[in-house]
Each structure stands twice: as C-alpha cells, then as structure tokens.
Amino acid sequence: MYCHGNTSALPFFQRPLSKLVTSLNQNVVKIETSSTMTFLEKEVLIKLHKLFFNEINAFYEKCITNNNKTFGCITSGGTVANLTAMWVARNNAFPKTEDFEGIEKEGVISALKYYEYNDMAIVGSELMHYSFRKAADILGLGLNNIYSIPTDSEYKMRTDLLIKKLEELKLKRIKVIALIGIACTTEVGSIDNLEVLAEIAKKYNIFFHVDGAWGGSFIISDKYKYLLKGIEKADSITIDGHKLLYTPMGCGVILFKSPYIASKTIKKVASYIIRENSMDHGKTTLEGSRPANILYLHASLTLLGQHGLSTLLDMAIYNTKYMASLKCNYKIDKQSDPIFKDNLNKNINYYNLSNENNSKLNNSLYSKEENQIISYFTNELQFRQKKYGKGFVSKTTIKSAKYSNCKDGISVFRVVIANPLVTKENIKFVIEEQIKFGLDLEKEKSNFIN
Amino acid sequence: MYCHGNTSALPFFQRPLSKLVTSLNQNVVKIETSSTMTFLEKEVLIKLHKLFFNEINAFYEKCITNNNKTFGCITSGGTVANLTAMWVARNNAFPKTEDFEGIEKEGVISALKYYEYNDMAIVGSELMHYSFRKAADILGLGLNNIYSIPTDSEYKMRTDLLIKKLEELKLKRIKVIALIGIACTTEVGSIDNLEVLAEIAKKYNIFFHVDGAWGGSFIISDKYKYLLKGIEKADSITIDGHKLLYTPMGCGVILFKSPYIASKTIKKVASYIIRENSMDHGKTTLEGSRPANILYLHASLTLLGQHGLSTLLDMAIYNTKYMASLKCNYKIDKQSDPIFKDNLNKNINYYNLSNENNSKLNNSLYSKEENQIISYFTNELQFRQKKYGKGFVSKTTIKSAKYSNCKDGISVFRVVIANPLVTKENIKFVIEEQIKFGLDLEKEKSNFIN
Numbered sequence: 016m017y018c019h020g021n022t023s024a025l026p027f028f029q030r031p032l033s034k035l036v037t038s039l040n041q042n043v044v045k046i047e048t049s050s051t052m053t054f055l056e057k058e059v060l061i062k063l064h065k066l067f068f069n070e071i072n073a074f075y076e077k078c079i080t081n082n083n084k085t086f087g088c089i090t091s092g093g094t095v096a097n098l099t100a101m102w103v104a105r106n107n108a109f110p111k112t113e114d115f116e117g118i119e120k121e122g123v124i125s126a127l128k129y130y131e132y133n134d135m136a137i138v139g140s141e142l143m144h145y146s147f148r149k150a151a152d153i154l155g156l157g158l159n160n161i162y163s164i165p166t167d168s169e170y171k172m173r174t175d176l177l178i179k180k181l182e183e184l185k186l187k188r189i190k191v192i193a194l195i196g197i198a199c200t201t202e203v204g205s206i207d208n209l210e211v212l213a214e215i216a217k218k219y220n221i222f223f224h225v226d227g228a229w230g231g232s233f234i235i236s237d238k239y240k241y242l243l244k245g246i247e248k249a250d251s252i253t254i255d256g257h258k259l260l261y262t263p264m265g266c267g268v269i270l271f272k273s274p275y276i277a278s279k280t281i282k283k284v285a286s287y288i289i290r291e292n293s294m295d296h297g298k299t300t301l302e303g304s305r306p307a308n309i310l311y312l313h314a315s316l317t318l319l320g321q322h323g324l325s326t327l328l329d330m331a332i333y334n335t336k337y338m339a340s341l342k343c344n345y346k347i348d349k350q351s352d353p354i355f356k357d358n359l360n361k362n363i364n365y366y367n368l369s370n371e372n373n374s375k376l377n378n379s380l381y382s383k384e385e386n387q388i389i390s391y392f393t394n395e396l397q398f399r400q401k402k403y404g405k406g407f408v409s410k411t412t413i414k415s416a417k418y419s420n421c422k423d424g425i426s427v428f429r430v431v432i433a434n435p436l437v438t439k440e441n442i443k444f445v446i447e448e449q450i451k452f453g454l455d456l457e458k459e460k461s462n463f464i465n
Numbered sequence: 466m467y468c469h470g471n472t473s474a475l476p477f478f479q480r481p482l483s484k485l486v487t488s489l490n491q492n493v494v495k496i497e498t499s500s501t502m503t504f505l506e507k508e509v510l511i512k513l514h515k516l517f518f519n520e521i522n523a524f525y526e527k528c529i530t531n532n533n534k535t536f537g538c539i540t541s542g543g544t545v546a547n548l549t550a551m552w553v554a555r556n557n558a559f560p561k562t563e564d565f566e567g568i569e570k571e572g573v574i575s576a577l578k579y580y581e582y583n584d585m586a587i588v589g590s591e592l593m594h595y596s597f598r599k600a601a602d603i604l605g606l607g608l609n610n611i612y613s614i615p616t617d618s619e620y621k622m623r624t625d626l627l628i629k630k631l632e633e634l635k636l637k638r639i640k641v642i643a644l645i646g647i648a649c650t651t652e653v654g655s656i657d658n659l660e661v662l663a664e665i666a667k668k669y670n671i672f673f674h675v676d677g678a679w680g681g682s683f684i685i686s687d688k689y690k691y692l693l694k695g696i697e698k699a700d701s702i703t704i705d706g707h708k709l710l711y712t713p714m715g716c717g718v719i720l721f722k723s724p725y726i727a728s729k730t731i732k733k734v735a736s737y738i739i740r741e742n743s744m745d746h747g748k749t750t751l752e753g754s755r756p757a758n759i760l761y762l763h764a765s766l767t768l769l770g771q772h773g774l775s776t777l778l779d780m781a782i783y784n785t786k787y788m789a790s791l792k793c794n795y796k797i798d799k800q801s802d803p804i805f806k807d808n809l810n811k812n813i814n815y816y817n818l819s820n821e822n823n824s825k826l827n828n829s830l831y832s833k834e835e836n837q838i839i840s841y842f843t844n845e846l847q848f849r850q851k852k853y854g855k856g857f858v859s860k861t862t863i864k865s866a867k868y869s870n871c872k873d874g875i876s877v878f879r880v881v882i883a884n885p886l887v888t889k890e891n892i893k894f895v896i897e898e899q900i901k902f903g904l905d906l907e908k909e910k911s912n913f914i915n
Contacts, residue, residue, distance in 0.1 A: 025490055033487035034480050037713045047859065091541035091715070094753035102603055122607025123573045124584050134574050145735035146753055152731070153552055153751070155605025157572025201738075257754065263487045264756035265541070265715065281602070285595035286862035286874070288651075301603070303544035303596055304707065306714035409497060412736035424736070 024436050026261055028318055029311055033263060041307040043089070044297035045289050052307040053296055059313050060086040063254070064270055066234050068247055082292055083282075084274035087251075088300045089266065089309050093228035094146040096253040096269040099281075099301045101137065101150040103251065103271070104193040104222035106280035108135070119280065123155045132190040136160045138180060139195030140172035141414065142202055144226055147195060160189070170205035172197075174215065181219050193222045198243055199230035202411045202429065206230060209245030217248075225249040228267070232259035236325045239332070250276070259328060259433060261319065262311035327435050334432040338442045386425045392456065393426040399452045406445035474884050476711055478768055479761055483713060491757040493539070494747035495739050502757040503746055509763050510536040513704070514720055516684050518697050532742055533732075534724035537701075538750045539759050540717040543678035544596040546703040549719045549731075549751045551587065551600040553701065554643040554672035556730035558585070569730065573605045582640040586610045588630060589645030590622035591864065592652055594676055597645060610639070620655035622647075624665065631669050643672045648693055649680035652861045652879065656680060659695030667698075675699040678717070682709035686775045689782070700726070709778060709883060711769065712761035777885050784882040788892045836875045842906065843876040849902045856895035 042048035043056060061075050064086040078084040090096045109126035111117035118126035127135065135156050137147060141163040151161045162184070164177045177194075184191055194216045196207040209225060216223035225231070225246050231254035233239045234246070246252060249272060256266030271277055277299040288303075289295040297303060315324065393410055401407050414424035432442070492498035493506060511525050514536040528534040540546045559576035561567035568576035577585065585606050587597060591613040601611045612634070614627045627644075634641055644666045646657040659675060666673035675681070675696050681704035683689045684696070696702060699722060706716030721727055727749040738753075739745040747753060765774065843860055851857050864874035882892070 025487065030484050030487050033483040037475065037480050037483035040475055040707075040713050042714055047857070091545070091752055092754045094751070095541070095545075098603075098751075106602075116609070118607065119602050120608045122584065122601075122610050123605035124577060125607065127574060134572065145733055145738070149733055149751065151572075152556070152569050152733075153548075153603060155573035157568065157575065158570045159566070160572050255754075257490075263490050264492055264754060265758075283595055283599055283602075288595070301544070301548075301599065302542055304542045304705075304714060308715075407497070 024434050025263060026315070026319060028314055029261070029263055032310055032314055036307050036310055039307065043305045043307055043309065044300075044303055045295040046293060049296075049307070052309060053294055055307075055313055056089055056296055056309045057086070059309055059316065060089075060268075060270070062316060063087070063268060067231075067249075067252055067270060068272055078274050081274075082294050083278045085271060085277040085296075085299045086274055087268060087270035088277070088296070089268055089305070089312070090300070091265050091302060091305075092257070092267040093144070093226075093253055093255045094149060094267070095301055096228070096255075096267040097144065097146045097224075097226060098150045098153060099269045100224045100251040100253060101147070101154055101193055102301065103276055103280045104224060105135065105154050105156075107222055107276060108190055108192040110279075127190075130190065131188065133188045134160055135190045135192050136162055136184055137193050137195065138162045138164065138177065138184075138191055138221075139226075140164050140166050140197060140200075140207060142166055142170060142197060142200040142205070143195055144197075144201055144228065147226075156192075166205070170200060170203045172207045172212070174208065174211050177212075177215060181215070181221075185219075191219070191221050193224050194219075196223065196225045196245075196249065198225055198227045198246060201229060202413060204230070206242055209243065209249070211245070213245050213248035222250045223248065225252045228253050228255040229258055231255075232324070233328060235321050236328045238325070238329055256308075256312045256315065259331070260312060260315050260324065261327065262308070262315055265306075266308045266312055268312070327433075330435055331431075331433050334437055334439075334442065335430070337439055338430065338432065338446070341443060341446050390426040392453065393428060395456055396449060396452055397428070399456070400448060404448045404452060406448050408445065408449070474886050475713060476765070476769060478764055479711070479713055482760055482764055486757050486760055489757065493755045493757055493759065494750075494753055495745040496743060499746070499757070502759060503744055505757075505763055506539055506746055506759045507536070509759055509766065510539075510718075510720070512766060513537070513718060517681075517699075517702055517720060518722055528724050531724075532744050533728045535721060535727040535746075535749045536724055537718060537720035538727070538746070539755070539762070540719060540750070541715050541752060541755075542707070542717040543594070543676075543703055543705045544599060544717070545751055546678070546705075546717040546719040547594065547596045547674075547676060548600045548603065550674045550701040550703060551597070551604055551643055552751065553721070553726055553730045554674060555585065555604050555606075557672055557726060558640055558642040560729075577640075580640065581638065583638045584610055585640045585642050586612055586634055587643050587645065588612045588614065588627065588634075588641055588671075590614050590616050590647060590650075590657060592616055592620060592647060592650040592655070593645055594647070594651055594678065597676075606642075616655070620650060620653045622657045622662070624658065624661050627662075627665060631665070631671075635669075641669070641671050643674050644669075646673065646675045646695075646699065648675055648677045648696060651679060652863060654680070656692055659693065659699070661695070663695050663698035672700045673698065675702045678703050678705040679708055681705075682774070683778060685771050686778045688775070688779055706758075706762045706765065709781070710762060710765050710774065711777065712758070712765055715756075716758045716762055718762070777883075780885055781881075781883050784887055784889075784892065785880070787889055788880065788882065788896070791893060791896050840876040842903065843878060845906055846899060846902055847878070849906070850898060854898045854902060856898050858895065858899070 041050060041052050043052050046053050057079065061079065065075065088099060090099060106117065106119050109118035109130055115121065115129045137151055137156060137160065139147060143163060148158055148161060151158055162180050164172050164180060167173050181191065194212060196209045196212045198206045198209060213223055227246065230243070231252055234243055251272065252270045254268045256262035256268060257264045282298050284291050284298055289297040319327070397408065397410050408428045408430055410426050411429045412424040413427050491500060491502045493502050496503050507529065511529065515525065538549060540549060556567065556569050559568035559580055565571065565579045587601055587606060587610065589597060593613065598608055598611060601608055612630050614622050614630060617623050631641065644662060646659045646662045648656045648659060663673055677696065680693070681702055684693055701722065702720045704718045706712035706718060707714045732748050734741050734748055739747040769777070847858065847860050858878045858880055860876050861879045862874040863877050
C-alpha cells in the first residue's frame with residue numbers, strides 16, 4: 016500500500032472515458048475544435064459556481080448566453096489555477112483609466128509609476144502552497160514580495176499579524192494584489208478563518224483568493240461544508256479535480272465570483288483561433304490548446320454525483336480518524352495530531368518514535384535537541400520503510416507551534432487517505448511496519464538520547 | 466471531412482495507452498508519485514535535445530546523473546512552453562550579483578532599477594503566436610512592450626527592420642529579454658531565417674527562442690530538416706507533441722540548449738513535495754502536478770519511430786502540395802499560395818473567388834476594395850460551407866505583403882493537412898464544395914463588383 020500524494024484509485028468509469036477523450040481528441044480552446052465540450056465546460060463551471068457562490072438561477076440564466084462572461088477556467092492543475100487567479104488579481108489591481116491603458120498593456124513599471132506605488136505584494140499564511148511563490152516570480156513581484164503571516168497553534172493564519180502587515184505595507188505604498196486564504200493547507204490540512212479573512216480583504220479593498228485545491232471539494236459534503244464558511248465571499252477559488260473529485264491527473268479549476276472579471280483583466284484574442292465575439296473559452300485561459308478533461312470532471316459530478324462524492328469524502332475522514340486513533344493506541348504521538356482540533360483535516364501529521372524515546376520527550380515546547388531527534392527518526396524511518404518494507408508514507412517539514420525551537424522546522428510524516436479502497440488492515444499494516452523499523456532504529460541508536 | 470486546427474487522427478496505439486496512463490495515474494511532479502515516468506521524461510528530453518542541438522554523447526552522459534541539469538520540460542501545451550521560455554529568458558536577463566538577489570527574488574521594479582533599464586521587451590515578427598502576448602502580460606512587460614517586426618513577401622521577419630528596432634530599444638534603455646524566431650508561423654507556415662536571427666541575438670546578447678510548436682518537429686524529416694537551419698543556435702525551442710508528433714492533446718515541450726539555465730533561473734522547491742537534491746522534475750516546471758503524458762510522446766518516437774514520423778510529415782507536405790495544385794487547376798488563386806516559395810509549409814492559405822471575380826482582381830498589390838471583396842467572400846463561404854455543406858476550412862487574417870492596402874488585413878482560408886487518413890478525394894471534395902458555394906454566392910451578389 017502506498018499512502019501518499021494525490022494519486023488515488025480512480026472510479027472505474029474514468030479509464031474507458033480516457034479512451035474516448037483520446038479518440039475524439041477535441042481541443043477546448045475554441046468552439047470549432049471543441050464542439051460540445053465548450054458547452055460541457057460552461058455547464059460544469061456553472062454547477063461548481065453555484066455550489067460555492069449560490070447565486071440565484073436568474074443570474075446564471077442571464078450569464079450563460081453572454082460570451083463575455085466567464086465563471087472560471089479548467090486548467091492543467093492547481094498551480095495554473097492559482098497563477099491564473101493571481102494574474103487576474105494583479106491586472107485587476109492596476110486597471111485602465113482615461114489616461115492609462117492598464118497594466119495588461121503598459122506593464123508593471125508603468126502601472127506602479129501611474130498609481131504611485133513602490134512595489135506590489137501577495138499576502139497569505141506561512142503555509143501557502145509553493146505555487147504562490149511561482150506566481151510571485153512569474154508575475155514580476157519577486158519572491159521577496161510574498162508576505163507569509165505566521166500561523167497559530169491550529170495552523171491558521173494569525174489575523175492580528177495579518178492586519179499589522181497590511182498596515183505596514185500601506186504605509187510603504189506597496190500594493191497588495193491578493194490576500195490568500197487556504198482551505199486546506201498541504202502540510203497539515205488546516206483551514207484559514209475564511210469569514211474573517213474575507214472581512215479584512217473587503218476593508219482593505221484587496222482581491223480575496225481561496226486556495227481550495229485540497230479542501231475546496233468538501234463543499235459537496237453536507238457533513239463538512241460548514242468548515243468552509245466564508246468561502247462564498249472569495250473573489251476566486253481554486254479546486255483540483257484530480258485531488259478529491261476523483262478525476263485523473265491534469266484537472267484544475269479556477270472559479271471567479273464575478274463573471275466579468277476575467278474578460279476585463281486577461282482576455283486575449285487572435286484572428287486565427289479565438290475571436291472577439293465567439294463562445295471560445297480560450298479567450299480567458301492561461302493555456303492555449305487543451306484536452307477535453309472536463310469529461311472526467313463532469314463524469315465524477317454526475318455518475319458519482321453529489322451523494323457519491325460526499326460518501327467518498329466522508330470515508331476519507333473516517334479512515335484518517337482511524338489512523339489517528341491507531342497512532343494513539345500505539346502511543347506514537349498524541350499531541351502532534353491536528354485531527355482532533357479540526358474535523359476537516361484529511362491529513363495526519365505525525366512522527367514516529369518508539370514508546371521509550373517518545374516518553375522522554377517533553378510534551379509542550381520541544382527543545383532544539385528533541386526536534387533534531389524527531390527529524391532524524393522521521394527521515395531515517397521513511398528511508399528504511401521505502402527500501403526494506405512494503406509501505407511508504409510521505410513526509411514534510413513543519414515549522415510553527417511547538418517546533419519553534421528548530422529554525423529549519425522538523426520532519427514529520429504526512430498522510431492523505433483519499434483512496435476509498437484502503438482498508439483498516441492496510442492502515443494498521445503501515446503503522447505496525449513503522450513501529451517495527453522504529454524499534455530496530457532505536458536499538459542501533461540506543462545512545463542517541465543521553 | 467474536417468480540415469482544421471491540430472486535431473488529427475491519432476495512431477491506434479495512443480488510445481489503449483491513454484487507458485494505461487489513466488489507470489496508473491502517475492504524477493510526474495516528483496519521483497515518489499512518478500516512479501519510472503521521471504526517467505522516461507529525462508530520456509525523451511535527451512533524445513529531443515540531441516535531435517536539435519546534437520551535442521556529443523559525453524555531454525549527455527555527464528548530465529544525466531546530475532539532478533540540477535535540465536534539458537527541458539514537458540508542459541500542457543505550446544503556450545505554457547513559450548511562457549516557460551520567456552520566464553527563463555526574463556530571469557536570465559536580470560541575474561543575481563553580489564548586491565542584488567536577482568529578479569526572481571526582488572521582482573521587476575527592483576531589477577530594472579538595479580540594472581538601470583527603463584523597461585523590458587520581447588521582439589519577434591508580426592506573425593508571432595498570441596501566446597507571446599499572454600507571456601508579455603503575465604511576466605509584467607505589458608502588451609505594449611512586444612515589438613512586432615514586419616515580415617517580407619515570404620512572411621519572414623525583416624532583419625533590417627529588426628536591427629533598426631534593436632538599436633532604438635538600446636538607445637531607450639529598454640532591455641530585450643528575448644528575440645523570437647518562428648518555425649513555422651501559425652498563419653502561413655513560413656519560417657524565419659533562424660541562422661541570421663541567431664547571429665543578431667548573439668551580437669546584441671539577447672536570449673534567442675525558437676517557437677517551433679508547429680514546424681519544429683520537421684527536425685525528424687531528413688528531407689525537410691535543412692529548412693530549420695540555425696535552430697541549433699537557439700537558447701530554447703518549443704515543440705508540440707500534439708501537433709505534428711501525433712500525441713493526444715496536452716503535450717508541449719520546451720528544450721533548453723544549456724542544461725544549467727532552468728535551475729539557475731526558475732527553480733523552486735518545497736519541503737513537502739520537491740526537494741533540493743531530488744531527481745524531481747517539478748523543480749523547474751511552471752506546472753505542479755502533471756500526468757504522465759510523456760508516455761504518448763515516447764510511444765510516437767519509438768513505435769512510429771523517426772522513419773515513421775518522417776513518412777507522416779512528408780505525406781502532410783505531399784497532401785498540401787496536392788491541394789495547392791488543385792487550387793491552381795481551379796484557378797482559385799495562384800499568387801497567394803506560399804507553398805511554392807517554401808517547401809516546409811504545412812499550411813495553405815488561399816481565398817476562394819470564382820473564376821470571373823478572380824480574374825478581375827489585380828495580381829500585384831490589391832486595392833482596398835479588392836481586399837474587402839476577398840474578405841467578404843472568405844467569411845461568407847466559410848459560414849455557408851459549415852452550415853450547409855460537409856467540409857469545413859478554418860480561416861485567419863493576413864496583414865502583410867500585397868494585402869497592405871487593408872489595415873485590418875484580409876480573411877483567407879488556412880489549412881493544415883496533418884491527418885494521414887486524408888485522401889486526394891477528400892481534398893478534392895472540399896475544394897469542389899467551396900467552388901459550388903462560391904458560384905451560388907457570386908450569383909446572389911452579382912452586383913458586388915461594379
């Protein structure tokens with residue numbers, strides 16, 4: 016069994032569908048090469064828009080026939096979705112006026128000069144996905160202009176520090192093009208307080224983007240969607256089909272609250288491919304030619320349906336809770352498990368020390384040496400299990416909360432159990448194998464902790 | 466029969482392969498989720514690098530085990546490939562020094578201030594693909610900082626005007642981040658004089674990128690590769706698997722001459738996914754999670770092989786020549802056909818007037834009225850054939866050469882016959898159907914030309 020990343024077993028229908036997608040080989044960039052797929056994309060985008068933003072039906076009816084309204088784009092993944100959102104946000108921050116053509120035409124240098132700003136920035140929590148660093152580089156802000164706000168003990172952005180930073184940037188005449196809310200973080204599965212972030216974004220007149228690549232799909236779950244409260248106030252939302260909507264790799268989605276914003280900020284046309292008044296979706300996508308991956312997403316949403324997907328998501332949480340309880344039984348580490356603080360966590364993070372070493376560790380703030388021990392065990396254990404065992408658990412580095420004594424953070428295991436075929440026995444097996452390797456490791460290094 | 470875009474019939478093996486890709490659902494971002502696909506990508510990238518740049522074997526042997534060397538990236542398409550190239554080029558233009566952290570970290574504003582430039586620019590011919598406009602917008606240059614150099618009567622960039630522009634930009638302290646050579650243009654299939662452009666780029670110390678999304682694949686054809694002469698001097702090359710390498714949609718490639726440049730300019734790592742010294746390809750890709758589309762490209766290159774692909778490409782040219790000859794027989798328009806000037810053209814551009822109207826047109830420089838007639842007939846004919854006929858031919862707008870009397874350009878048909886299943890009868894059918902609709906059209910509008 017493999018416990019890692021976003022490579023889950025897919026529903027049976029995706030395989031024959033992929034043969035169909037390849038056989039027809041449609042190109043969704045324009046209506047002539049896409050045919051019905053353009054309409055299917057629009058339909059799915061409206062369905063998702065309705066799930067998150069829940070506008071009245073008249074709103075969608077009015078928009079659907081207007082070729083300059085865009086509910087969002089299907090992208091090759093979450094990174095391009097986040098980059099597209101930041102592109103829209105940046106261009107939206109420096110719009111056209113009577114004597115300025117807008118940043119799209121005049122570029123960063125002229126835009127900042129015209130609006131009398133010294134620089135521009137993206138602000139989010141320290142657990143922001145690395146795609147925002149790519150976006151900051153690509154869009155010309157530079158990595159130094161990403162401001163990472165520390166998180167609290169539940170790995171949510173500290174809004175007191177956020178406000179402090181926003182005030183500071185205001186004084187420095189640095190334009191914040193976007194505030195990022197995360198739902199949920201790749202590392203620990205925490206969700207920022209979206210409701211509060213939306214209010215702050217509104218107060219400071221900042222574009223509010225929610226990176227829901229991992230957790231956004233829980234909007235489908237009646238049981239857990241309450242945890243996304245406030246997401247409906249976002250200006251844009253990223254979700255990934257290939258994470259928790261059970262499509263094959265290569266299916267990201269960016270949704271825009273306002274159906275006008277993409278046309279207003281990033282629209283491009285070309286006489287040989289996507290014309291001004293056409294229905295072509297290529298007018299507002301970062302990518303050009305694109306496969307009809309929308310078919311997979313449409314299939315998940317209709318064949319599994321809201322009920323089926325909801326069941327799968329609830330099952331993922333159930334399995335995650337089981338793994339967490341198992342870890343407690345084995346006394347691996349009760350304290351480091353964020354699952355108990357927040358029900359939506361699809362992640363478990365833990366480190367794996369055998370009982371003896373574990374009991375020697377202080378339960379509150381760890382010392383520098385203790386952090387080093389935890390990291391050493393995690394890294395070595397992953398290596399051994401991968402090489403000699405049957406299981407594999409991915410790992411990450413966590414910096415915040417009680418690991419603050421370690422400036423480089425500590426290594427912990429990170430698990431996402433989205434695969435519905437995973438059984439309790441599989442989970443038990445992986446943990447027991449880790450215990451076994453952990454005990455070996457301890458014997459060899461019995462003098463490691465003095 | 467449909468004659469349009471890049472949606473060709475695919476080799477039989479791509480369909481079952483897509484089922485395999487979907488079943489395994491590997492993610493090439495990192496080795497743990499990609500497994501062998503990371504090595505397959507590296508192998509294919511080296512194969513393509515060797516085809517274009519033809520370094521000695523020792524070069525590749527030395528590089529293959531070094532995790533910080535990158536021959537290129539597989540992308541979701543040509544647009545992301547071109548954007549990646551421009552990203553590398555921009556960051557390469559404003560590198561790190563002792564007292565400057567580089568544009569990647571400090572951003573556009575600081576970089577231009579530090580290097581004392583007023584702005585930055587991309588320069589290419591007026592037939593540059595619209596993805597460069599996207600890149601100029603996204604990377605912060607702005608559309609006004611794309612300089613489109615007029616083309617000559619063969620639709621190649623006028624190098625005299627290029628040099629004039631480069632001198633002008635130098636005087637204005639505008640940094641040219643990249644010079645674009647096209648092989649071949651989307652509109653008419655012409656290839657810039659790459660040899661000369663490479664020399665000019667070298668002289669002015671500018672990053673030289675060749676957009677070979679359409680024509681780059683002809684490097685495989687012994688018969689036609691001579692037309693790409695000079696491409697080996699490019700700093701980066703874009704090609705599209707889903708155009709002339711017969712893979713399904715969603716397979717672009719960017720190649721870098723120097724295996725150091727991507728690591729030096731755009732590398733990003735994250736503790737939970739792509740680590741510093743790993744073999745993970747995600748370190749230097751714009752996208753994050755990616756499907757194993759490399760399997761399709763590898764299959765084309767090995768199952769069809771160089772000989773098979775070469776045969777398909779030669780056949781495309783053969784069919785294109787046949788269509789061109791047919792147009793001459795029908796006296797549609799002998800002069801507007803660039804196929805006779807340049808063998809590599811996979812495109813035919815033509816407009817379709819019935820004999821009588823055609824003979825009334827001046828054969829050299831067309832008047833404003835004549836251009837309007839041509840555009841009217843092309844647009845109306847396409848509409849009628851699509852609505853009432855069985856064929857469909859895409860169209861574009863051409864501005865240069867003898868259509869200069871029409872500031873908005875004229876509408877012409879644009880055909881790419883890459884589908885090897887197309888027969889002479891199919892081609893004849895489409896042309897004859899157009900003649901039929903053209904005659905109807907002329908009857909109705911008999912007074913159109915007075």
